[in-house]
Every structure is written in C-alpha cells, then in structure tokens.
Amino acid sequence: MTHRDEMERVLAALAEVKAPAELERRVLRQLEERVVVRSAWWRSGWMSALAGGAFVTMLGLGVWELRERSANGSSVAGSTAMAPLSSSSSDPQLVLHPSARIAEDLGAALPVGVHKVARVPDRRPLEQPAEFAQHGFPAPEAPLSEQERLLLRLARRPNQGTIAIFDPRLREERAAIEGAEFEFFNPQQPIKTDEVEETQSERTPGKQ
Amino acid sequence: MTSFEDCSLAIPQQQTARAEIEVAGLVVQYSALLFRVAHSVLRSPTEAEDVVQDAFVRVLEHRGKLGAVRDMRVWLVRIAWNLALDRRRRIKPEQMDAAFVQTLVGTDVPADEALAEARRMKLVLKEIEALPRAERHVLLLSAMDELGTAEMAAILRRSESATRALLFRARTRLRQRLGGGQ
Numbered sequence: 001m002t003h004r005d006e007m008e009r010v011l012a013a014l015a016e017v018k019a020p021a022e023l024e025r026r027v028l029r030q031l032e033e034r035v036v037v038r039s040a041w042w043r044s045g046w047m048s049a050l051a052g053g054a055f056v057t058m059l060g061l062g063v064w065e066l067r068e069r070s071a072n073g074s075s076v077a078g079s080t081a082m083a084p085l086s087s088s089s090s091d092p093q094l095v096l097h098p099s100a101r102i103a104e105d106l107g108a109a110l111p112v113g114v115h116k117v118a119r120v121p122d123r124r125p126l127e128q129p130a131e132f133a134q135h136g137f138p139a140p141e142a143p144l145s146e147q148e149r150l151l152l153r154l155a156r157r158p159n160q161g162t163i164a165i166f167d168p169r170l171r172e173e174r175a176a177i178e179g180a181e182f183e184f185f186n187p188q189q190p191i192k193t194d195e196v197e198e199t200q201s202e203r204t205p206g207k208q
Numbered sequence: 209m210t211s212f213e214d215c216s217l218a219i220p221q222q223q224t225a226r227a228e229i230e231v232a233g234l235v236v237q238y239s240a241l242l243f244r245v246a247h248s249v250l251r252s253p254t255e256a257e258d259v260v261q262d263a264f265v266r267v268l269e270h271r272g273k274l275g276a277v278r279d280m281r282v283w284l285v286r287i288a289w290n291l292a293l294d295r296r297r298r299i300k301p302e303q304m305d306a307a308f309v310q311t312l313v314g315t316d317v318p319a320d321e322a323l324a325e326a327r328r329m330k331l332v333l334k335e336i337e338a339l340p341r342a343e344r345h346v347l348l349l350s351a352m353d354e355l356g357t358a359e360m361a362a363i364l365r366r367s368e369s370a371t372r373a374l375l376f377r378a379r380t381r382l383r384q385r386l387g388g389g390q
Binding site: 003004006007009010012013014017020023024026027028030031034035 | 236347351353
C-alpha cells in the first residue's frame with residue numbers, strides 16, 4: 001500500500017465515521033431540557049417579579065393603612081373628647097370611666113347608661129386614688145425655717161432708697177446723709193499748711 | 209428510522225413552537241453530518257457529540273432567525289466547524305489517534321501487520337496535523353463527500369478558487385511529506 005493510498009484511506013475513514021446510536025434523540029432531549037428549563041426560569045422570573053410587586057404593594061397598603069389609622073385615631077380622640085358637650089340628654093355618659101374600660105376588657109357587661117365608644121388612648125392625668133388623698137400623698141410643704149423666714153422678710157421690706165425717689169422730703173434727707181458720708185470719707189479734703197510743715201519737720205530733723 | 213414523537217420540544221408560545229419543530233427537523237437531518245465534521249477535527253466521538261449538541265443549542269438560541277438562513281447545511285456545518293475548532297484548543301487530537309486508528313486497521317490481519325499499519329495511519333494523521341492551518345482545514349472538509357467546493361468556500365469564508373488551490377497544495381504537500389518520510 002502506497003502512502004497515497006494510506007492518505008486516501010484515512011480521509012475516507014474520516015468521512016465514513018458513523019454517528020453514535022441515538023445521537024439525534026440525545027440532542028433533542030438536551031434541547032428539550034434546555035427549553036423547559038428556560039421556560040421554567042422565565043416563568044419563575046415572572047412569578048418572582050409578580051410576587052415582589054405584590055409584596056411591595058401590600059407593604060405600601062399596610063403603611064398607608066397604619067398612617068390612616070393613626071390620623072383617624074387622633075380625630076376620633078378629638079371627637080370623643082367633644083362628645084359629652086355636644087351629646088343630647090339621651091346619652092348621659094359617653095366617655096368610658098377607667099373602671100368601665102377595665103370591665104370591658106375583662107368581658108363584663110357594661111353598666112346601664114354607659115355607651116360603648118371607640119377606644120382612644122387616654123391622655124388625661126391619672127386620678128389620685130382616695131386612700132392616697134386621705135393620707136396626704138404627696139407630702140405637704142414643710143414649714144419655713146428661721147433663716148428662710150428672715151430672708152423672706154428682708155426681701156419683702158421696702159427699699160428706703162427706692163421710696164425716697166418719689167418723696168422729696170425723704171430724698172433730701174437721703175442726699176444729706178450721702179453727702180455727709182462722702183465728705184467724711186473724701187481723701188482729697190484740704191489739709192492745713194502748718195500741719196503739713198509740722199509733719200515734715202518731724203520727719204526730717206537733721207536738716208534743721 | 210427513529211421516531212421522535214416523545215422528544216417534542218415544549219414551547220409555550222405558539223410562534224416559537226413552530227421554530228422548535230423546525231429545529232427538531234434539522235437535528236434529524238444534519239446530526240450525522242455535523243458529527244463527522246466535528247470528528248474530523250477532534251477525532252473523538254465524545255467530543256464530537258458535544259459539539260453537535262452545542263451547535264443545535266446555538267441554533268435553538270437563534271431559532272427566530274432561521275427563516276433568514278439561505279443555505280441551512282452550510283450554516284450548520286460552519287457552526288459545528290467553529291465549535292470544533294474552539295474545542296480543539298483544549299484537547300489534543302493526537303491523543304485520540306490511537307483509538308481512531310484501531311478502527312481503521314483490519315482485524316483479520318496478523319498482529320505485526322496490524323501494528324505496522326496502525327503506525328502508518330498514525331503517521332498520516334500526524335502529517336495532516338502538521339499541515340498549514342488553512343490547507344489542513346480544506347483537506348479535512350474535502351473528506352466530507354457531501355460538501356462541494358462552493359460549500360467549503362462558504363464555510364471557510366474563502367473564494368472557490370482559493371479553496372481549490374489550498375486543497376491542491378494540501379494534497380501535494382501531504383504526499384511529499386509522506387513520500388519523503390518513507
């Protein structure tokens with residue numbers, strides 16, 4: 001066999017290679033799987049997007065509902081506070097007493113004449129129980145001490161200088177007193193000359 | 209003939225279902241050719257089958273453009289050809305030659321003759337691999353009897369005259385190398 005024959009034989013063998021059995025079926029099955037996976041992915045993607053959108057919508061609605069409720073709650077509270085003033089005589093009591101609220105919470109029947117109204121947060125100050133009021137709770141103010149009373153008396157005594165401004169007689173007396181005090185303490189008051197010389201001679205005896 | 213009733217491609221859209229049926233027809237019609245084309249490059253049945261599957265996956269991805277394909281066979285062979293060349297960078301066909309040569313050597317010859325024949329076949333395959341790339345490509349495609357010069361030229365994106373010249377040079381060079389090595 002020549003090399004040319006060998007070359008042709010190899011090329012012919014390459015051309016006559018038999019495809020494996022069931023090749024087409026395997027290829028089609030793989031394509032089918034890919035299509036199914038892709039459609040499932042596409043479907044799941046759409047479902048995920050829809051679920052996400054629904055979740056966001058529900059979340060937004062929930063937030064909106066909460067805000068609406070809080071706004072309505074404040075308006076209801078205002079209307080409830082105004083209800084006793086605007087109610088007719090057929091409604092003797094509209095605002096629930098705390099004990100009635102407790103009874104309502106416990107499931108007991110409301111007393112006659114007490115109507116159920118929308119529950120609003122009670123922002124009134126707590127009422128003092130009777131037993132605490134009898135015992136003086138909180139404790140009364142302690143009496144002032146001696147020093148405190150003295151300070152209070154000094155603070156309440158009228159100022160003489162302030163009153164003298166409005167009374168001419170007192171003003172003159174006050175001015176005379178202040179002038180005498182000024183002259184008494186004034187350091188530039190004129191000093192006699194002999195006294196000055198006398199003091200100088202006493203201080204320098206060697207010069208004489 | 210193999211029936212493919214149970215291998216229908218489930219496409220939700222009616223429009224794409226038609227294209228899927230067309231792809232299934234292409235698989236039945238051209239799988240063997242694509243396998244041979246890929247095998248001529250890779251010389252491994254497993255790798256060649258993977259190339260065929262990848263080629264039809266590509267076709268499936270572009271099923272919307274099937275109507276614009278003028279020559280379906282050339283288009284498919286070109287896809288498989290390029291995929292096989294890509295895969296050839298990862299494997300060495302020389303490693304597959306031993307198994308391929310065993311299929312060529314006759315079983316009714318003595319063992320020493322079979323061994324010598326296998327050695328010569330391996331030498332031919334080695335010289336084919338040693339050819340310049342363009343000549344090797346033309347030579348391997350020319351081995352496919354179904355492909356004419358015009359189709360080979362279209363697959364390789366060359367003119368028909370250039371393809372003929374490359375084929376002539378490849379055969380001459382291979383003959384010379386094989387004769388000189390003797």
